[in-house]
Amino acid sequence: METLAISTLLEAIYDRTGLDFREYASASLTRRIRMRMEAEQVGGVAALQERALRDPDCLERLLESFSITTTAMFRDPGFFREFRARVAPLLRTYPFRRIWQVGCSTGEEVFSMAILLQEEGLQERTRIYATDFNKAVLEKAKAGIFPLAKMKAYTENYLKAGGRGAFSDYYTARYGAARFDPALVRNVLFARHNLATDASFNDFHAILCRNVMIYFNRELQDRVHRLLHESLIRLGVLGLGDKESLALTPHESCYEPLNSHQKLFRRMR
């Protein structure tokens, strides 16, 4: 598929909506565009662009396909286990703490963190800022209602992550859905923030940005790393996805790994 046609499409989207996908990783984006072409039954990228600019619903579907919102509660349980063991004690040393969960998607990761903080006695004086550029997922995140069918897997994750209570105490089951206790997120602020275009808005004691930057190209990754670095206090902690790394980013030397296995790094400079 023609690279040129794709960059023209991305320019047009930026122009029309202000949403900037021009520096997203191309292999994934190409795949999504090809899938949209098939679903919309158009013969090429240019035809897809033409339809999207003419038909707002088509544009909406295309934009939605660019936002991959896959997530789970306590995804990579080892990460949360280490967060509990190594980061919670650090957080305890501050009288008040702020955590930023970047690209929080439909909220599963936020509720996981909220449960962990509550069990560690850290909930009271911790504010979580949970952001995403996708308005629809933020609405779902606020509601905290997840499919009941997933609770078995999430309970296993929770236990592997070092959970101390009974996972089922955190939700009520009704009509095939698990509704999580709204009190868990009373200190959470859900807000829109676009990593590609928005600036730093606070400084944080810990930032989680997991499986978001894998969708960005190198240049955008580097820029986002600068943004995250700016937004962390000295000795603050950065958490990345399981297969992400700081190696080869301009900020590698600013951090030290908190442990060798999980993706937790401490800002030293």
Added chain:
Amino acid sequence: MRFDLVVIGASRGGLAACRTLLSGVPRDFPAPVVLVQHRLEDEDSPLAALLQQDCALPVVEPRDKEALLPGKVFLAPPGYHLLVDGPCFALSVDEPVHYSRPSIDVLFESAAASHGEAVLALLLTGDSVDGTAGLATVKQHGGFTVVQDPATAEAPAMPESGVAAGVADQVLKLDEMARTFRSWGSGGT
């Protein structure tokens, strides 16, 4: 024939098949070898270590944006699709394809899009239909496709699907594939 990139897809029965195949890859193999073996999402999976046992090259799970270089076998990590994106890898958590993440189609299609006729794709044993569409894309872009002889596969459905779709340039047994690999090293013929 000369290829810059070898991509392999396997599902049920793949562990034994891949071990046989990788035992043929010489230390100075000139192209990166990238493998999708269908697997469950499990943090502590021993798959890489098991595949390492018969392989002269290091078997690693690439990190996002890791460079695509010869001298290693790259195994798709559990819970992620593995894509080739020009000179490096990209990972994604897009929805599963044919119930699988990692998916063979996703790897093959991305390899075809970025490396075109320099791609050699091999589809091995399995019960899935994953990989057939990927082989078709590899062929469309001028790459070369090989399917394991279904009669010799522990689970024949996946290679059969490739053969039935007419997207196999060649149908081979595992030891024939391994022999071909061996011949590409400097020790080869």
